Amino acid sequence: MAYHRGMIFRRYGTFTGGIDLPDEKGATLDEAIVPCRLPAELRVPLAPCAGRAAEPIVRLGQHVRAGERIGRAADAGGVDVFAPLSGRVGPIVPAEVAGGHGFVESPAVALTELDGPAAAFDADGSPQADPLDWQAAEAGAICERISAGSLTTFRPRPQPLGSWVGRARENRCGTLVANAMEQEPYVTADHRLLVDRGADVVEGLAILRKAVGADEAILAADRRRTGAYEALMQAAERFGVTRIALPHKYPMGADTILVKVLTRRETPPGRSTMAVGAAVVDAATCRAVFQWVCRGVRPLGRVVTVAGDRAAAPANLWVPFGADCVELTGGAEGLIVHGGPMSGLRCGRRAVVTAATCAVLALSPPATPLPTVCIRCGWCTDHCPVRLNVTALNDAFELSLVGAARRGGAPACVECGVCSYVCPARLPLAQRVKQLKQAIRVAEVAQRPVGREAQ
Amino acid sequence: MTGARQAERQDNVRTASRGGPAGVSPFLRAPEGARAVFLVILFAVCGPLAGGGVLFGWRAAWVTVLSVVSCAVTERVFYRVTRVPALLGRTHGVLTGVLLALTLPAHVPWHVPVVAGAFAILVGKAVFGGVGHFVWHPALVGRLAVAVLYSTPLSAVDSRFEDRLAVLARGRLVFGDVRKAEYAEDGIAWERRPAPREDDAHLLTPPVRLLRGLTRGEPQYGALVYRRQKPERGPPAALLQMPPVNDLLWGARPGGIGETGVILIVVAGLYLVYRTYVKWPLPFAFCAAAWVTVAVAPIGLVGPGDVPQTLWLPILSGEGLDVGFTYVNYQVLSGELLLAALLASVEMTSRPVTTGGQVIFGAGCGALAMALQLYTDVSIPCYMAVLAMNTLTPTIDRFWRPRVFGMRRFGRARV
Numbered sequence: 060m061a062y063h064r065g066m067i068f069r070r071y072g073t074f075t076g077g078i079d080l081p082d083e084k085g086a087t088l089d090e091a092i093v094p095c096r097l098p099a100e101l102r103v104p105l106a107p108c109a110g111r112a113a114e115p116i117v118r119l120g121q122h123v124r125a126g127e128r129i130g131r132a133a134d135a136g137g138v139d140v141f142a143p144l145s146g147r148v149g150p151i152v153p154a155e156v157a158g159g160h161g162f163v164e165s166p167a168v169a170l171t172e173l174d175g176p177a178a179a180f181d182a183d184g185s186p187q188a189d190p191l192d193w194q195a196a197e198a199g200a201i202c203e204r205i206s207a208g209s210l211t212t213f214r215p216r217p218q219p220l221g222s223w224v225g226r227a228r229e230n231r232c233g234t235l236v237a238n239a240m241e242q243e244p245y246v247t248a249d250h251r252l253l254v255d256r257g258a259d260v261v262e263g264l265a266i267l268r269k270a271v272g273a274d275e276a277i278l279a280a281d282r283r284r285t286g287a288y289e290a291l292m293q294a295a296e297r298f299g300v301t302r303i304a305l306p307h308k309y310p311m312g313a314d315t316i317l318v319k320v321l322t323r324r325e326t327p328p329g330r331s332t333m334a335v336g337a338a339v340v341d342a343a344t345c346r347a348v349f350q351w352v353c354r355g356v357r358p359l360g361r362v363v364t365v366a367g368d369r370a371a372a373p374a375n376l377w378v379p380f381g382a383d384c385v386e387l388t389g390g391a392e393g394l395i396v397h398g399g400p401m402s403g404l405r406c407g408r409r410a411v412v413t414a415a416t417c418a419v420l421a422l423s424p425p426a427t428p429l430p431t432v433c434i435r436c437g438w439c440t441d442h443c444p445v446r447l448n449v450t451a452l453n454d455a456f457e458l459s460l461v462g463a464a465r466r467g468g469a470p471a472c473v474e475c476g477v478c479s480y481v482c483p484a485r486l487p488l489a490q491r492v493k494q495l496k497q498a499i500r501v502a503e504v505a506q507r508p509v510g511r512e513a514q
Numbered sequence: 515m516t517g518a519r520q521a522e523r524q525d526n527v528r529t530a531s532r533g534g535p536a537g538v539s540p541f542l543r544a545p546e547g548a549r550a551v552f553l554v555i556l557f558a559v560c561g562p563l564a565g566g567g568v569l570f571g572w573r574a575a576w577v578t579v580l581s582v583v584s585c586a587v588t589e590r591v592f593y594r595v596t597r598v599p600a601l602l603g604r605t606h607g608v609l610t611g612v613l614l615a616l617t618l619p620a621h622v623p624w625h626v627p628v629v630a631g632a633f634a635i636l637v638g639k640a641v642f643g644g645v646g647h648f649v650w651h652p653a654l655v656g657r658l659a660v661a662v663l664y665s666t667p668l669s670a671v672d673s674r675f676e677d678r679l680a681v682l683a684r685g686r687l688v689f690g691d692v693r694k695a696e697y698a699e700d701g702i703a704w705e706r707r708p709a710p711r712e713d714d715a716h717l718l719t720p721p722v723r724l725l726r727g728l729t730r731g732e733p734q735y736g737a738l739v740y741r742r743q744k745p746e747r748g749p750p751a752a753l754l755q756m757p758p759v760n761d762l763l764w765g766a767r768p769g770g771i772g773e774t775g776v777i778l779i780v781v782a783g784l785y786l787v788y789r790t791y792v793k794w795p796l797p798f799a800f801c802a803a804a805w806v807t808v809a810v811a812p813i814g815l816v817g818p819g820d821v822p823q824t825l826w827l828p829i830l831s832g833e834g835l836d837v838g839f840t841y842v843n844y845q846v847l848s849g850e851l852l853l854a855a856l857l858a859s860v861e862m863t864s865r866p867v868t869t870g871g872q873v874i875f876g877a878g879c880g881a882l883a884m885a886l887q888l889y890t891d892v893s894i895p896c897y898m899a900v901l902a903m904n905t906l907t908p909t910i911d912r913f914w915r916p917r918v919f920g921m922r923r924f925g926r927a928r929v
Contacts, residue, residue, distance in 0.1 A: 402540070425542075425543060431601045431645075440868055446916040467918070484646075489539070
């Protein structure tokens with residue numbers, strides 16, 4: 060736990076509530092990123108973002124090279140799909156992709172007889188475009204370049220990066236934050252990316268700053284991890300990226316909380332942080348932008364932490380999109396979780412790796428007793444980072460009082476899962492608040508006059 | 515396909531039978547369960563209970579056993595008869611029984627704790643739907659019921675001496691019988707009091723009763739202490755009739771089994787604060803509000819020449835700040851206030867959830883408790899104050915809401 064002096068340790072704002080989680084990252088913290096074993100089959104999802112699936116443009120049995128286009132976006136909400144590895148096209152099969160609230164069925168192109176580029180992580184296939192000198196280019200040119208790349212963000216709910224940049228420009232975001240807090244136990248993918256390819260991440264962040272038109276680019280990292288970030292310091296100096304080290308109180312890394320801590324601006328409930336002029340990305344997105352703009356290489360996979368107390372071989376792997384999540388754990392027994400243990404999803408049998416997959420964990424099944432009744436201890440309320448009265452929201456859930464939940468501020472929930480974590484009655488509080496949020500959104504959409512767009 | 519789906523369903527069933535909604539994040543849980551919470555509170559209240567066992571002898575243990583058994587049996591019978599699943603009921607029932615025993619004097623006949631326990635569980639808890647749903651603290655409901663039903667057996671050990679309760683004498687601790695009590699003069703330190711010849715216990719006036727005599731302007735007391743000038747033939751000084759403050763701190767005074775040992779109660783309360791089962795603002799607001807109320811609430815005194823006079827602001831007027839300070843501390847320490855503040859009002863289900871709400875609740879309890887103690891004749895003023903404020907808990911919870919992130923105070927979302 061060495062601190063790096065190149066970071067800024069000034070005390071920024073803080074937030075009420077929160078909790079110290081067990082760290083549990085020791086198994087993979089110092090493991091360099093390695094390519095994963097060549098899988099037998101890929102199921103490349105045609106709808107990696109929410110929205111309509113892309114139309115496949117390949118024939119059954121056709122041989123495709125890595126980086127070749129295999130699907131064309133059906134509408135503006137989707138992106139083109141590319142073959143992550145060279146192989147033969149199989150039939151269209153169903154796959155499950157993580158979409159924030161749960162896994163969503165998506166059609167996927169099966170690829171067999173795979174034969175990947177050897178150093179897949181470094182090259183990401185062959186260049187598809189000429190390198191762009193982004194420091195000389197106009198912001199508009201960079202935006203066009205990003206839109207042309209069919210990139211997605213690497214957040215829990217991936218979206219096309221081109222439209223994300225467009226919205227950030229519309230909202231005149233003055234602050235661009237790369238969120239490398241990565242606080243959930245076991246997950247080390249972003250940390251390893253900063254250690255192994257830190258300079259790329261910082262340059263990608265600088266490119267995004269220019270594209271968005273932000274005044275300031277901040278790299279926010281966990282204070283305890285900064286000792287390993289030697290490689291990115293020089294690049295950060297060169298591109299003028301502010302490095303800020305923050306304490307590890309969970310959920311400091313939730314977008315709205317992070318923006319509040321860094322800028323003291325509170326995001327209104329249910330809105331994106333762009334509403335207060337701050338755009339948040341993650342390290343993997345920054346690196347993808349760097350690769351595409353400076354090298355002309357599309358991201359065809361991502362870094363995934365495979366860990367957990369049941370994992371046979373914990374590692375940070377570079378995994379092509381469309382690889383099977385359950386296979387990654389090497390047939391570990393127990394509960395296979397997609398994402399971090401606090402906000403992740405339980406893997407179905409057909410779950411595949413997408414841009415949203417930061418980790419695949421093999422955990423021992425929770426031996427918790429069944430939920431009992433709320434004893435009104437108030438720990439959920441004490442630890443809630445957005446000061447929700449979770450006890451009252453639980454009552455609202457049990458009585459189906461959607462209006463009371465809206466007045467109680469349920470849309471402000473950041474879905475960190477702390478309320479469920481501390482609940483001595485083992486109630487699924489986070490899940491219930493999520494359901495209330497959905498019900499509120501449905502009610503609002505039903506009442507909204509036509510023509511007013513949702514933020 | 516069918517096989518795969520079937521396998522998936524079986525897998526779901528298997529995970530569900532291991533317990534917990536395994537498909538829902540977070541997949542990590544903090545280790546503390548509700549039952550463990552009750553057990554830790556039970557452990558904490560064993561401190562004052564042990565102190566009561568020393569000072570009030572084997573009858574204290576007997577009352578505790580009766581009360582706990584009554585609560586547990588009532589709980590069991592109720593859930594058997596109504597066929598409602600008893601979620602967390604048994605542990606909480608035992609905890610209720612122990613808390614109830616803490617509030618009862620040790621000399622009471624066997625049917626008092628039994629009836630109190632039955633009332634506590636049936637009226638206080640079960641009719642509302644059990645743990646997590648009741649409005650009033652069950653143990654205090656049981657205590658209130660017996661205070662109404664058995665006022666005479668509760669307030670006198672010996673029918674010849676009304677309003678006198680017993681505490682064991684030196685050398686008779688633990689194994690003595692509090693019912694074998696001998697009349698004793700008030701105002702002497704417990705450790706300097708000569709042991710009774712045949713009996714085991716001293717029969718003393720409860721300190722609250724002494725203070726009430728003072729503040730009603732009853733003619734037997736003349737002033738707090740005659741600081742300036744003691745008249746030749748005048749009523750005695752009230753505070754000199756009180757036991758020394760050491761007796762109040764260690765608990766060597768008549769009262770409920772767990773009410774008297776202030777130090778033990780504070781230790782138990784601090785332990786619960788340390789375990790985060792109690793947020794300190796609630797007991798702090800309770801005690802602070804009680805202290806301020808006593809300091810400013812006017813009392814009647816008999817002045818020179820037997821003329822009743824009113825003492826406004828007792829802490830300032832009268833005989834100096836130090837005397838006022840001592841008077842206030844006596845009022846706060848001599849009743850059941852500490853037990854009510856640190857172990858009864860902090861009961862999770864019947865107190866507000868948010869910290870601000872708890873401060874309002876605690877301040878209301880403290881002020882009301884001292885008002886009842888000063889101006890009324892009720893035998894359990896602090897418990898009644900807690901019960902009264904329990905009634906307001908849902909209202910406090912509804913109107914005191916913390917400011918949600920990104921919203922205005924008490925306001926709607928900024929859009």
